[in-house]
Structures are given as C-alpha cells and as structure tokens.
Amino acid sequence: MSYLERLDLYIQFGNNTTIIDGNYLKRKIINANTLRNLQEFRFSITSRISSPVQLNLPSTKDIEQTFTHFKSKNIISCVDYFPERKEGQYHIYSYPYETKYYNDITNKFPGGIYEYVREVSLFDEKPFEHEFFLQIQKSFPFMEILSVKNKKAQNHKESNENLxxxxxxxxxxxxxxxxxxxxxxxxxxxxxxxxxxxxxxNIKYESLERVTNNFTREDTRINCRKVDKLYVCKGSKRCNFLEEYFPSAKIIERSRF
Known part of the structure; x- marks a missing residue:
C-alpha cells in the first residue's frame, strides 16, 4: 500500500465517540509512506457523534484543516447539530463528488453540482423551505430517488405567484x-x-387524505395522476375516491415503510 497513487475512500460511522477527520485517517488508516506517494485522494466521510451541547463540536474550518496534507484540490465539509437527537453530524468530502448517494442533507447544504448522484435523502430538525428544494433540484439534476424526513412546518408559505x-x-x-x-x-x-x-x-394514507382534501383538491390532481405505484400503510381505511384520484397508479399496501 506504500506505493498507492490513488485512493477512493467512502465510509460512514454511526454512534461514534471520535470525530473522523484527517488526523484520524493519518493515525488509523493511511500511514505516512502512503500519504507521501498518494497523488489523488477522493473520499466521502460521514460520522455522527453524541454530544449534549453544540459548543463541543468543531467548526467546518477546523475539520478541513486536518486534510491539508492530502492530495485533494477541493474539500467541502458540513457540520450539523440536532438538539432533539443530541447528536452532531459531520460530512466531509472531496469535490467533484462522484458517488451515487448523498444522504442526510440539511439546510446547511453548501450547494454545487453533483451530476453523478442518483439517490438523495434530506433530514433536518429545522424546516425546509421551497427555495431549499429548488436548490436540491439544481444541485442534483439527475436525481432518481428522493427521501425526505422533516416534521417541522414550513415558516415561509409564500403565495403561489412568487414561487x-x-x-x-x-x-x-x-x-x-x-x-x-x-x-x-x-x-x-x-x-x-x-x-x-x-x-x-411512498406516503402515509392519512396525510395524503388531509392534503388532498379527501381527494377533491384540484392543484394536487395533476401530479397524482403521474403516479405509477402508490405505497400506503397496510390496514389504512381507504376512501372510495382514491383510485379515481390516482387513475394510473397501482395501489400497494405495505406493513411498514
């Protein structure tokens, strides 16, 4: 491994007690001889660490400085703290980003173009506004799979004319x-x-029923007609108008998502 000239490293750590940064890699994964010969280093590292307070977390600048001896031209990092989970999340990677997945994007997403990514997931304890989704679509132009987790109501529900x-x-x-x-x-x-x-x-039936006003709302009808498969929770009490509202969809019940 001492004569390795290119290294691709993609790792994710959960429930960790140590921050996975450049210093950690030099101590545990990449020895000094390998680092000297390395001409190209492409990587994506995500780590989560329990922390009762945000003040204990290093800044993006602190983390990026630990990679100064690596042969990577552009390095991007994101640091988030989720007070409800009492958990910090770090994502640091070389850019351009060449993997197919980009997970747990938050409101601190730095932007850029990620043409290789096909699957994206979004999570935050703060609301996602419409402009955030616009940025996601522009940054991931070939996205095929999108998962969203966010229980917070949007703060800025602008009039439709301004969107x-x-x-x-x-x-x-x-x-x-x-x-x-x-x-x-x-x-x-x-x-x-x-x-x-x-x-x-993939959606909860009860939420779908509320948002579509019991499958009578007009401005949600067009997108619902485009659905090919509709996955809802098994045992949901379904309205008679569901099939009419999703005329092209095969409706599939799942025991859980």
Missing amino acids: SLIQYSFLRELHIYNVHDDYIEEFLSDKKTSLSRNVNL
Missing part, C-alpha cells in the same frame, strides 16, 4: 411518509412542483 416551479425530470421514487403535511403539499401541488411521469410515491 419558482420545480421540475423533477428524472425522479422515479419519492419517499415522503415521515414528514409534516407541508412537504406533501410541496411535492404534490402543481403550483410548486412538476413530478416526472411514472413516479413511485
């Missing part, structure tokens, strides 16, 4: 079963979003 329509041209799977109703409206209203045809939708 830029978001088009998800390649999206084939949308998972919005663990979200506030605002995000269901965000994706189903044709005033805010244009879904691709033949998309698979």
